[in-house]
Amino acid sequence: MEKILFLAHTQEDGSLPKAALEGLTAALDLGAKLGGAPLSVGLVGGDVQQAADTIAGCGAEAFVAVSGADFAVSRYVTDAAAVEALVKQVEPTLVLAPTTARFSRCLPGAAYRCDGRIETHISAIETDGGTVQVQRWYYRQRMVATLSREQRPWFLVVDPGVFEPWQGASGSAELQQVAAAAPEGGVRTEVIGIEAPAADAQTIRPEAELLFVAGAGWTKKQADGAVHSKDAETLILGFLNSCKASLGSSKSLVDQSGEGETVLPFMSHLNQVGQTGSTPRHPKGLAACCHGEEPHTVGWRFIGERRAINLDANCGWAQGKADVLYVADAFEVIAKVNEMLAD
Ligand SMILES: Cc1cc2nc3c(=O)[nH]c(=O)nc-3n(C[C@H](O)[C@H](O)[C@H](O)COP(=O)(O)OP(=O)(O)OC[C@H]3O[C@@H](n4cnc5c(N)ncnc54)[C@H](O)[C@@H]3O)c2cc1C
Numbered sequence: 001m002e003k004i005l006f007l008a009h010t011q012e013d014g015s016l017p018k019a020a021l022e023g024l025t026a027a028l029d030l031g032a033k034l035g036g037a038p039l040s041v042g043l044v045g046g047d048v049q050q051a052a053d054t055i056a057g058c059g060a061e062a063f064v065a066v067s068g069a070d071f072a073v074s075r076y077v078t079d080a081a082a083v084e085a086l087v088k089q090v091e092p093t094l095v096l097a098p099t100t101a102r103f104s105r106c107l108p109g110a111a112y113r114c115d116g117r118i119e120t121h122i123s124a125i126e127t128d129g130g131t132v133q134v135q136r137w138y139y140r141q142r143m144v145a146t147l148s149r150e151q152r153p154w155f156l157v158v159d160p161g162v163f164e165p166w167q168g169a170s171g172s173a174e175l176q177q178v179a180a181a182a183p184e185g186g187v188r189t190e191v192i193g194i195e196a197p198a199a200d201a202q203t204i205r206p207e208a209e210l211l212f213v214a215g216a217g218w219t220k221k222q223a224d225g226a227v228h229s230k231d232a233e234t235l236i237l238g239f240l241n242s243c244k245a246s247l248g249s250s251k252s253l254v255d256q257s258g259e260g261e262t263v264l265p266f267m268s269h270l271n272q273v274g275q276t277g278s279t280p281r282h283p284k285g286l287a288a289c290c291h292g293e294e295p296h297t298v299g300w301r302f303i304g305e306r307r308a309i310n311l312d313a314n315c316g317w318a319q320g321k322a323d324v325l326y327v328a329d330a331f332e333v334i335a336k337v338n339e340m341l342a343d
Helices: 018-033 049-054 076-090 101-113 229-243 251-255 294-300 330-342
Strands: 004-009 039-045 062-067 094-098 117-122 124-128 131-138 143-147 154-158 175-177 210-214 246-249 284-288 305-310 324-327
Touching (some): 004 076, 004 101, 018 039, 039 049, 062 076, 076 101, 101 117, 101 154, 117 131, 229 330, 246 251, 284 330, 305 330
Parallel strands (some): 004 094, 062 175, 094 154, 117 154, 210 246, 305 324
Antiparallel strands (some): 124 131
16 A cells, blocks of 8 residues: 655745645645545745645644754755655555756755655656556656666656646645654755845746747837837736746747847846747746747647737747647737736
8 A cells, every 4th residue: 555745845935835735735636546645744944834734634643844044054964864764654555746946956856865756847747557557758848757766765856837726725734744864964044034036026927827929020020020029028028027927939039149149138048938948837928029840839839728910920839839729929919918908
């Protein structure tokens, strides 16, 4: 019989990140598919009581925690020690956790210490006659593999955007504190603060409803024979600020800065979507002035509904890459949309 430990860490304000609530759904689904495998919740953070209470009604048979000032911050030594202690306490066969920057850093080491194995970027979990099978993508999301393992504990790190966030009754969770062994040589890394860009300067918003992708067309000569980069900048930023959309880019557009061409200053290679860029997950996507070539659209694999605006009725989006293609001038369309949003 499998035994599941679901792991989550708290955020700065003591709450659980959305990815953790999605991971909890994955853990509960898996427990149900395994005919009611027992589930424990393991929390790591400064003070985790509030987080435990918000998911008190999830049906877990136990809530265990490693908490305290040392565990409030993301740091490899303390996080790996915390996870190791929780796993040794619960003795699960399966450890489920959400893909967060904090867990991505410490879980592989923790799995090694527990003599376990780990699978990351999981996009589906199934069972076949009691055998757990996980799915993940390879080669820039072009090939999908289904894997199973005999080694236990098996750490399964679930990608965000795959499962619905858990919703249910909060309550008063009875937390069992677990002591984590101090790392040899003590804690040598001191976290003195976090520097993050202001919310408005942040164009990559993984949790946004909409991904807005800008292509190189924004900086190309338009019908009047001139380049309108400044207008493009105002229109795109206006749209992003109204919709709180996440900003993606084609490779051609972000490459232009390296080639000394006119660029949109808020764009960097971090925005690039595609084969050599990112593969974000958003319910909806809208591309404008982007041709929709395969190396770009492969990064749209996990976008729910895809739309594009292009002057060219024969662009790549029209070849089965988008659900809706607006054959129109993106400058005009986005200006109109911004006007409507401002009203
Ligand atoms: C190995 C490899 C890896 C690659 N990886 C990636 C990747 O990760 N991501 C990626 O994006 N690309 C990648 N590429 C490049 C990719 O093949 C394309 O070259 C690139 O996506 C083209 O960018 P674009 O569509 O913005 O520009 P363009 O091809 O120049 O298209 C601009 C589009 O804008 C339209 N347009 C112009 N003005 C307007 C207007 N006013 N209104 C509406 N439409 C307008 C034009 O009709 C045109 O279709 C890769 C290529 C290779 C070989």
